[in-house]
Amino acid sequence: MGSGHLTIDLGALAANWTALDAKTACETAAVVKANGYGLGADRVARTLARAGARRFFVAVAEEGSAVRDGAGPNVDICVFSGHMPGDTEMISDLGLVPMLNSLDQVLRHFEALPGHPFGIQLDSGMNRLGMEMSEWAAVAEIAIEQRPVLLMSHLACADDPDHPMNARQLAEFRRMTDGTGVPRSLAATGGILMGPEFHFEMTRPGIGLYGGLPFADARPVVHLDLPVIQVRDVEAGETVGYGNTWTAPAPCRIATVAAGYADGITRHLSDSVTMWHGDTPCPLRGRVSMDLLTVDVTACEEEPTALSLLNHRQGVDDLADIAGTIGYELLTQLGHRYARRTTGP
Incomplete structure (x- = not known):
């Protein structure tokens, strides 16, 4: 087979949700936006629903369909982008819960779908989504009379627990929501790990479910094995790859591997990352190209037919550190050419 094998460990996914849920005394939801962080929203939602999740979050209404297919009719699916123009029929048909971000969205939702469940997103300092204090103060009484299911905000610096922004946002969120009597949510994965004062009535982990930092105790969810197309002898002084x-x-053996930046293996990993043949490290040599990698397999006792890039030794955050990015980006960009299979429940 000419494409790589991407294995998704659904048992690890469920175990990560259970472990994060055990760190709180409140409801634990699950963020499954971006097609379940690139792993398939339907299978991810189905697995997490079986583990106990009863509320899911997506970025846009269009993502709700796959989550509904996977998790079934008896869960809530919340939409971070709120009630956008043209979304009314989809929100109604799929039973989505828009997190309204502005006065315009509040008016749109109340007029188009009176009585339909909704939440409110508040800006506690990130300046990205949600109503600021002045806008919220103008509409809060009317909105709360319509019985929102949730008030939420999002932390900008939760991956750095000591950052002063966390305390500032916590205080602002409390100032905006204390006394409303409405369930609240502030914490994603990083907020969960910062402790109970950030948990409120619901948390909504994302990256930690999929094996990423800042949840250092997460079990790895993604494994990636790539096929070797051919192996050649390269003499001392010869060059490899573009440029x-x-x-x-010195003389070496170079394997040409079927994967590249078209498959989400960023060019920033060129001549920097290690692949594995069993317990043998095999360094990538030269540039990552669109469809091919060139890897030094001189140390292998036998000629490899496949090499591993993501495994228990090396996760998405390890690759991200090398590439100068974050695990989220690498995980969500894993390509569509991989043959995907699942293990676990």
């Missing part, structure tokens, strides 16, 4: 960026210092 002659790597020159062999």
Whole structure:
């Protein structure tokens, strides 16, 4: 087979949700936006619903269909982007819960779907989504009379627990919501790990479910094995790949592997990342190209037919550190050419 094998460990996914749920005394939802962080929203939602999640979050209304298919009719699906123009029929038909972000969205929702469940998103300092204090003060009494199911905000610096922004946002969120009597949510994965004062009535982990930081105790969910197309002998002084960026210092064996930046293996990993053949490290040599990698397999006792990029030794955050990005980006960009299979429930 000419494409890589992406294995999704659904048992690890469920275990990560259960572990994060155990850290709180409130409801634990699940963020499954961006097609379940690139792993398939239907299968991810089905697994997490079986684990106990009863509320899911997506970025836009269009993502709700796959989550509804996977999780079934008896869960809530909340939409971070709220009630956008043209979304009314979809929100109604799929039973979605828009998190209203502005006075315009509040008016749109109340006029188009009176009595339909909704939540409110508030801006506690991130300046991205939600109503600021002045706008919220103008509409809060009317909105609360319509019985929102949730008031929420989002932390800007939760991956850095000591950052002063966390305390500022917590205080602002309390100032905006104390005394409303409406369930509240502030914490995603990082907020869960900062402790009970951030938990309120509901948390909504995302990246930690999928094996990423800042949840250091997460079980790895994604494993990626890539097929070797051919292996060649390279003499000392010969170059490998585009631009002659790597020159062999001694005779070596170079495997050409079927994957590249079209498959989400960013070019920033060029000549920097290690692949694995069992317990043997195999360094990537030269540039990542669109469809191919060139990897030094000189240390392998036998000629490999496949090499591993994501495994128990090396996760998405390890690759992200090398590439100068974050695990979220690498995880959600894993390509569609991979043959995907699941293990676990």
